[in-house]
Every structure is written in C-alpha cells, then in structure tokens.
Amino acid sequence: MxxxxxxxxxxxxxxxxxxxxxxxxxxxxxxxxxxxxxxxxxxxxxxxxxxxxxxxxxxSEDDMVAVLWEMIFRGTDTTALLTEWAMAELILHPKIQSKLRAEIDSVVGSTGSINDADVAQMPYLQALVKETLRVHPPGPLLSWARLSTDDIQLSNGMVVPAGTTAMVNMWAITHDDSIWSNSEKFNPARFMVSEGGVDVDVRGGDLKLAPFGAGRRVCPGKNLGLVTVSLWIARLVQRFEWGPVDSSPIDLSEVLKLSLEMKKPLAAAATARNCV
Ligand code: HEM
Missing domain, CATH: 1.20.5 (Single alpha-helices involved in coiled-coils or other helix-helix interfaces)
Incomplete structure (x- = not known):
C-alpha cells in the first residue's frame, strides 16, 4: 500500500x-x-x-571550462572597472595623483619596472585602491539572489523567513555617514595609519568595507584582483600624468549592469613623463 x-x-x-x-x-x-x-x-x-x-x-575538461568561464566572467570587468573608477578619481584629485606618483618614484623611481613586491611597499597606493573600492564598489549588491533555506533569527530579533531572497547592500554601508565620516569625500588618507586613518581589511574581515563579500562565498579572486588593479594603476601613474579631456568632462554617475559601471565611460588625457 x-x-x-x-x-x-x-x-x-x-x-x-x-x-x-x-x-x-x-x-x-x-x-x-x-x-x-x-x-x-x-x-x-x-x-x-x-x-x-x-x-x-x-x-575534468568540463570543470576547466567552468573555472575559466567564471574567471573571465567574474574577474575581468570588476578589475577593469575598478581601475577606471580609480583613474577618474585621480584626475579629479590632482594632489592625490601627485602624492601617489611621489610614493611610486620613491619605491621604484620614475622608470623602474613595478612588480607585486613593490606594490606591498606602497601604502598610499593600497589606500587609494581601498578608497576606490569604498566609494565605487564594483559589486555593490553582494550575494546576488541568495535564498534562505530556513527561517533565520537575526541578533536584532528580526526573522528572515525560509525562501527569502536576500542581498547585502554594500554600497549603502560604504556611503553611510554614521560608519564613514564625510562618506562622499574621496580621501585615501582615511586608510593611512601614519596620517591618523585606520587600516581596514577589505578581504572580508571587516563588514563595514567588504567589497569582495565575506564568509564561504567570498570572492576567490580577491588577491588577484587587488594586485592586478594596484599594478595597473601604479604603472599608469608612474609613466603618465593624467588629466581631463575638455570636450568630455569626468562624470561620476553610476549605472549598475553586471558590475557598477561609469555611466559615461572615462575619457582621459595622458602626457608621458620623462619626455623632452
Ligand atoms: C576588484 C576586483 C573584484 C571585485 C570587487 C570582486 C567582487 C566580488 C563579489 C562582491 C563577489 C560576490 C561575493 C558574494 O556573493 O558574497 C565575487 C564573487 C566571485 N568572484 Fe570576484 N571580484 C573581483 C575580482 C575577481 C577576480 C579577479 C576573479 C577571478 C579571477 C573573481 C572571481 C569570482 C568568483 C568565481 C566569484 C563567485 C564565488 C562564489 O560564488 O562562491 N573575482 N567577487
């Protein structure tokens, strides 16, 4: 029966x-x-x-294709966009750009090649990347469409019922004035301990700035992403002075596609340094 x-x-x-x-x-x-x-x-x-x-x-071959696909899909636009946002801010803030160039020159000189180990000696560069991640997080809504499988009781008493789609609005956290003073101001020095700032772990250890997510689904490409973006910015700033293009002023308006993009893509004028 x-x-x-x-x-x-x-x-x-x-x-x-x-x-x-x-x-x-x-x-x-x-x-x-x-x-x-x-x-x-x-x-x-x-x-x-x-x-x-x-x-x-x-x-297996299928798994390899899946890994490569994820790396390309998840890893390329995030790093490219973060670099674009950082360069836009450097053009809008010439003093920050000069300070960064001075740091690069002091570590490798104005023509020396820059590698990962050099980046580790550049605290201002790292602070700049952190500040760009704070103001323009490429993945502003972490954990796209996570589904709760059980009722979850939060520490504040609220209950998230099973079957709820939940997201973390990292953008709102990183633009909250009660967490970040003058949150709208682009100021890498807030991460410079030597200048009275705080050294925040952006790799998922501190939820007030977790642009790669946190926990077991944290971005597995975070170290690669950080070092790639740092190297790109360092090399671009070492070799060129960056300024605006008169016909296309910088506009920081955002548009959320797969990642957070500049609504109006960056146009920049580069002047090679060390040329007569
Ligand atoms: C600055 C660069 C990057 C940023 C800001 C970034 C950000 C993120 C965020 C916010 C997530 C979602 C985390 C969550 O759901 O809680 C994620 C997931 C992921 N990222 Fe990145 N990412 C970057 C670079 C990369 C790179 C370079 C790779 C690979 C080479 C990569 C591969 C992945 C993969 C495979 C996932 C999915 C992980 C999972 O669902 O378990 N990312 N990333």
Whole structure:
C-alpha cells in the first residue's frame, strides 16, 4: 500500500544530503580556484596551471571550462572597472595623483619596472585602491539572489523567513555617514595609519568595507584582483600624468549592469613623463 509518510521521510533525508553535496562541490570549486591563484605567481600561464593539476585536484575538461568561464566572467570587468573608477578619481584629485606618483618614484623611481613586491611597499597606493573600492564598489549588491533555506533569527530579533531572497547592500554601508565620516569625500588618507586613518581589511574581515563579500562565498579572486588593479594603476601613474579631456568632462554617475559601471565611460588625457 502507498504510504505518503514514507515519501516524506525519504524527502526529509534527501534534502540535507543534496545540501551537503552542493556544499562539497562549492568547497571543491573554491579550493581549486584558490589553489590556482596561489600557483599563478610561479608558473605564469593560467591554463598551464589548470592542466598541471594532479591527483585530487585534477579537473575534468568540463570543470576547466567552468573555472575559466567564471574567471573571465567574474574577474575581468570588476578589475577593469575598478581601475577606471580609480583613474577618474585621480584626475579629479590632482594632489592625490601627485602624492601617489611621489610614493611610486620613491619605491621604484620614475622608470623602474613595478612588480607585486613593490606594490606591498606602497601604502598610499593600497589606500587609494581601498578608497576606490569604498566609494565605487564594483559589486555593490553582494550575494546576488541568495535564498534562505530556513527561517533565520537575526541578533536584532528580526526573522528572515525560509525562501527569502536576500542581498547585502554594500554600497549603502560604504556611503553611510554614521560608519564613514564625510562618506562622499574621496580621501585615501582615511586608510593611512601614519596620517591618523585606520587600516581596514577589505578581504572580508571587516563588514563595514567588504567589497569582495565575506564568509564561504567570498570572492576567490580577491588577491588577484587587488594586485592586478594596484599594478595597473601604479604603472599608469608612474609613466603618465593624467588629466581631463575638455570636450568630455569626468562624470561620476553610476549605472549598475553586471558590475557598477561609469555611466559615461572615462575619457582621459595622458602626457608621458620623462619626455623632452
Ligand atoms: C576588484 C576586483 C573584484 C571585485 C570587487 C570582486 C567582487 C566580488 C563579489 C562582491 C563577489 C560576490 C561575493 C558574494 O556573493 O558574497 C565575487 C564573487 C566571485 N568572484 Fe570576484 N571580484 C573581483 C575580482 C575577481 C577576480 C579577479 C576573479 C577571478 C579571477 C573573481 C572571481 C569570482 C568568483 C568565481 C566569484 C563567485 C564565488 C562564489 O560564488 O562562491 N573575482 N567577487
């Protein structure tokens, strides 16, 4: 005889098993991305790294395509847009641009090549990248469409019912004057301890500025993203003086597509330094 309670029981058992499976897949995927990020520095080509994975880390062709697709999809526009926003702010704030150039010159000179290790010696550059992430977070709504699977009681007593789509509005947090004084002001010095600022961990350790998310779904490309953007900005500022283009003034209006873009793309005039 058909026993509906048996079906229910099997379903009850199934849900946690599926949840566990999905959880394991996500963890595996994350580990492989983080592993690739670690190895990139030594081996150079990303596809070579994927192909060289052995044993437990070895990926099937489908998984490799999925990893590459995610890297391209998630990693390119975020880094490009963050660089664009930073350059726009540097043009609007010539003093900040000069201060950054002076730091770069003091570490590598006006023509020396800049690498990751040099970036670590440039606190003002890092502060500038943090301030750009604060004012123009490329992913302003973290955790797009996360679904709560159970009723969740928050510490303030509110309950998020099961089945709710939840997002974190990081943009609102980073523009909140009760958290960031003069939040509208672009001021990298707020992250310079030597200038009375605070050193905030932007990699997910401090929720007042978590532009890469936080927790187990934190962006696995955060270190790569930070170092890439820092290197690009450092090289652009080392070699060129950046100014506005009269016919196309800088407009900081935002538009949210996949990432937070400049509504009017940046037009900039570059003058090479060290040229007679
Ligand atoms: C400045 C650059 C970047 C920013 C601001 C950024 C930001 C973010 C944010 C906000 C998320 C969502 C986190 C969440 O859902 O809570 C995310 C996820 C992700 N990012 Fe990035 N990202 C950057 C660079 C990169 C790079 C360079 C890569 C890869 C090479 C990458 C790969 C990913 C992937 C695969 C995910 C999905 C992780 C998951 O769902 O578990 N990102 N990123």
């Amino acid at each position: 058909f026993d509906p309670s048996g079906v229910e029981k099997r379903c009850d058992n199934l849900v946690p098993r599926v949840r566990k499976l999905v959880s394991e897949i996500i963890d595996e995927h994350r580990k492989s991305l983080e592993g690739c990020e670690r190895q990139l520095g030594d081996t150079g080509d990303f596809v070579d790294v994927l192909l060289s994975l052995k044993g437990e880390e070895k990926l």
